[in-house]
Amino acid sequence: MTLKLRELTEKTEQFGSGHALCAGCAEPVAVRQVLAALVNPPVVALATGCLEVATTRFPDTTWKVPVIHSAFENAATTISGVEAAYKALVRKGRMEPRPLTFLVFGGDGATYDIGFQWLSGALERGHKFIYVCLNNEGYMNTGIQRSSATLLGAWTTTTPAGDVRPGKLQWHKDMTRIIAAHNIPYVAQAAVHNWKDLMTKVRKAEAADGPAFINVITPCDRGWRFDTDKTMEVSRLMVESGLWPLYEVENGVWRMTGGGQKRRPVIDALKSQKRFSHITTNGDESVVAEIQRRVDAEWESLQQLCEMSARAESES
Amino acid sequence: MTTKQKASITLPAPLAINGGEAVAYAMRQIDPEVVAAYPITPQTFIIERFSEYVADGLVSTEYINVESEHAALSACVGACAAGGRAQTATSGPGLALMFEIVWVASGMRLPLVMHLCSRALSAPLNILCDHSDAMAMRESSWIMMFGSNPQEAYDQAIVAPTVAEHPDVLLPFANVLDGFTVTHSVERVDVLPDEDAKSFVGEYEPERWALQPGGGATFGGLDANDFYFEHKRQQVEAMDNSLEVVRRQLDKYAELSGRKMSLVEEYLLDDAEVALVVLGSSEGMVRAAIDQARADGIKVGMLRVRLFRPFPVADVRKALSGVAAVGVLDRAIAFGAPANALMQDIVMATRTLPERPLLMDFVYGLGGRNTPKQMFREAIDHVVLAKEQGAEPESPAYLGLR
Ligand SMILES: Cc1ncc(C[n+]2csc(CCOP(=O)(O)OP(=O)(O)O)c2C)c(N)n1
Ligand code: SF4
Ligand SMILES: [Mg+2]
Numbered sequence: 129m130t131l132k133l134r135e136l137t138e139k140t141e142q143f144g145s146g147h148a149l150c151a152g153c154a155e156p157v158a159v160r161q162v163l164a165a166l167v168n169p170p171v172v173a174l175a176t177g178c179l180e181v182a183t184t185r186f187p188d189t190t191w192k193v194p195v196i197h198s199a200f201e202n203a204a205t206t207i208s209g210v211e212a213a214y215k216a217l218v219r220k221g222r223m224e225p226r227p228l229t230f231l232v233f234g235g236d237g238a239t240y241d242i243g244f245q246w247l248s249g250a251l252e253r254g255h256k257f258i259y260v261c262l263n264n265e266g267y268m269n270t271g272i273q274r275s276s277a278t279l280l281g282a283w284t285t286t287t288p289a290g291d292v293r294p295g296k297l298q299w300h301k302d303m304t305r306i307i308a309a310h311n312i313p314y315v316a317q318a319a320v321h322n323w324k325d326l327m328t329k330v331r332k333a334e335a336a337d338g339p340a341f342i343n344v345i346t347p348c349d350r351g352w353r354f355d356t357d358k359t360m361e362v363s364r365l366m367v368e369s370g371l372w373p374l375y376e377v378e379n380g381v382w383r384m385t386g387g388g389q390k391r392r393p394v395i396d397a398l399k400s401q402k403r404f405s406h407i408t409t410n411g412d413e414s415v416v417a418e419i420q421r422r423v424d425a426e427w428e429s430l431q432q433l434c435e436m437s438a439r440a441e442s443e444s
Numbered sequence: 445m446t447t448k449q450k451a452s453i454t455l456p457a458p459l460a461i462n463g464g465e466a467v468a469y470a471m472r473q474i475d476p477e478v479v480a481a482y483p484i485t486p487q488t489f490i491i492e493r494f495s496e497y498v499a500d501g502l503v504s505t506e507y508i509n510v511e512s513e514h515a516a517l518s519a520c521v522g523a524c525a526a527g528g529r530a531q532t533a534t535s536g537p538g539l540a541l542m543f544e545i546v547w548v549a550s551g552m553r554l555p556l557v558m559h560l561c562s563r564a565l566s567a568p569l570n571i572l573c574d575h576s577d578a579m580a581m582r583e584s585s586w587i588m589m590f591g592s593n594p595q596e597a598y599d600q601a602i603v604a605p606t607v608a609e610h611p612d613v614l615l616p617f618a619n620v621l622d623g624f625t626v627t628h629s630v631e632r633v634d635v636l637p638d639e640d641a642k643s644f645v646g647e648y649e650p651e652r653w654a655l656q657p658g659g660g661a662t663f664g665g666l667d668a669n670d671f672y673f674e675h676k677r678q679q680v681e682a683m684d685n686s687l688e689v690v691r692r693q694l695d696k697y698a699e700l701s702g703r704k705m706s707l708v709e710e711y712l713l714d715d716a717e718v719a720l721v722v723l724g725s726s727e728g729m730v731r732a733a734i735d736q737a738r739a740d741g742i743k744v745g746m747l748r749v750r751l752f753r754p755f756p757v758a759d760v761r762k763a764l765s766g767v768a769a770v771g772v773l774d775r776a777i778a779f780g781a782p783a784n785a786l787m788q789d790i791v792m793a794t795r796t797l798p799e800r801p802l803l804m805d806f807v808y809g810l811g812g813r814n815t816p817k818q819m820f821r822e823a824i825d826h827v828v829l830a831k832e833q834g835a836e837p838e839s840p841a842y843l844g845l846r
């Protein structure tokens with residue numbers, strides 16, 4: 129299960145070139161890392177979003193593995209149907225059993241918002257699949273609208289910064305912990321700049337005995353307003369500021385991952401993205417302070433969960 | 445030994461079951477790879493009986509207890525694209541919730557089957573039969589066949605996959621059954637022996653499927669303005685092709701079962717001067733009303749449309765040629781439209797007849813309103829009057845409305 133760089137270099141790319149995602153987009157980086165980490169050949173379901181739209185335009189396709197897109201909200205259910213068909217075809221003797229990994233890519237809109245019910249249902253039913261959320265904190269494909277993953281204070285086209293409103297007014301949904309509450313065998317947060325951590329998580333997800341969920345932060349240079357060569361730097365700042373802690377919940381055990389995370393002030397991450405420029409440069413520090421306060425609280429609660437897990441493990 | 449002889453020797457004893465159970469019985473014989481469904485009255489008999497077959501190990505099916513109807517159809521789309529035969533069942537609001545995926549299924553050319561137990565659409569909430577749900581999907585490129593009793597619920601269910609999966613068709617199929625009057629009425633149902641049903645239906649053999657070993661296709665991708673139109677035109681061809689495929693499959697099925705079904709069913713139309721056109725289970729009462737009117741010396745007949753999509757224009761034209769006045773029975777309202785759904789189709793189908801019949805539209809049975817014989821007799825009398833006066837009423841009449 130361990131990941132060897134050498135072995136990875138020998139793998140054929142399953143995601144081709146020639147897609148139409150923006151220069152600097154983190155989504156194809158995440159997809160390549162996920163596909164390369166898999167041991168088994170995948171069957172993929174896509175939710176509508178930047179990734180799907182930019183990779184499946186007829187008569188071309190970026191995908192060298194089977195891919196099914198049906199709609200925006202139902203990719204988890206599409207893969208439920210695929211997994212079920214696989215079981216039945218094998219049971220009927222119409223197909224030889226073979227190792228396959230059922231995989232979903234959905235954006236944060238598809239995952240946190242419109243597809244929430246479909247995902248929750250599929251997890252509860254226990255289909256064996258990996259759901260990868262490509263979280264760029266907004267509906268990017270339709271032009272950078274807010275989602276329930278969008279950070280407090282962020283400018284989006286439906287939460288514009290105006291004279292009386294400083295961008296998005298609400299704190300984001302903690303989707304990873306909501307998924308963890310489904311008590312599935314593997315849940316994790318990952319980030320594209322830390323490929324080793326991300327790919328190790330994919331391996332664990334693939335080996336899990338049941339559904340697995342990986343929430344990957346995928347900075348969007350268009351929507352977050354940063355230069356196309358800064359994607360990895362922004363991703364790193366999101367993690368190091370505690371805005372996107374890297375952790376996993378493996379069979380109920382909470383664990384920080386990604387090689388120790390030194391904390392730096394959230395302002396460092398916010399300043400790297402012009403979507404926050406109205407709250408980082410206007411002299412009013414209240415929104416930034418509120419973000420810092422809540423990030424600190426969430427960090428604290430995450431540490432407690434990890435410590436509880438560690439104690440429980442050492443006692444058992 | 446011919447198929448006919450074989451069938452007559454090995455035919456299982458007839459069952460006394462309702463329409464929902466008849467569908468479930470057919471589904472057991474078909475043994476689809478995946479069934480995904482969500483409970484809603486009056487569809488529940490189907491999924492409860494089928495769940496028992498699963499629990500008893502009588503099918504190989506993966507039964508997915510999804511969390512909504514949208515998910516039911518979504519799972520069927522995934523399963524069918526993966527290479528499995530997939531079926532679902534729903535009613536009224538369930539179909540409404542599925543609606544986006546109704547178009548996805550046909551647009552992706554997935555030959556899955558839905559048993560639609562017709563129910564009124566909310567609001568107001570109403571669990572009883574009318575055809576508002578079916579009419580809402582009539583332009584979605586699904587083959588739609590209306591059965592009128594539990595026997596036909598079974599027979600159509602067996603025929604459905606063989607039409608949908610035909611290589612010239614590849615479209616989803618809706619087996620439309622009136623809620624309660626078909627789904628909950630216990631009647632005699634003759635069934636095929638399992639082996640005959642299974643060999644008639646065969647296996648789903650798609651050309652490309654996501655689980656195909658070595659297969660790497662992309663299913664359900666994006667079309668820009670350079671291909672979308674062409675793909676829709678291909679769907680038109682598939683729909684057109686399906687009409688003769690339905691006819692052939694119904695004939696083949698008749699050889700096996702001894703039960704003849706046609707795209708349209710005629711009753712006493714040969715010498716008829718007036719006629720009623722109907723969809724679904726009301727045909728029984730309409731026949732009774734016709735018998736009564738005939739006894740009173742009125743030359744009236746009935747045309748029942750079984751295959752609703754594609755609409756069998758030639759069959760309808762032929763059946764209604766020579767009839768002077770026709771009453772069309774619509775069990776749903778097309779609000780604001782120049783005519784209700786079935787009436788629109790009958791107008792178009794008859795418009796080029798050398799002697800176009802006078803047409804009048806009736807709305808009846810909404811939200812489960814009773815459909816007694818006397819009501820259809822009233823409709824016949826209206827049509828006779830229109831014929832005598834030589835005039836078509838401009839707006840529909842509402843039968844049984846208080
Ligand atoms: C039912 C439905 N509602 C809305 C849309 C429009 N839509 C398509 S993609 C999208 C946003 C996708 O956002 P996300 O899932 O975060 O993916 P991203 O594009 O950001 O990667 C929206 C709103 C749709 N296709 N279908
Ligand atoms: S808009 Fe953002 S998420 Fe979409 S392709 Fe461009 S960079 Fe990627
Ligand atoms: Mg997004």
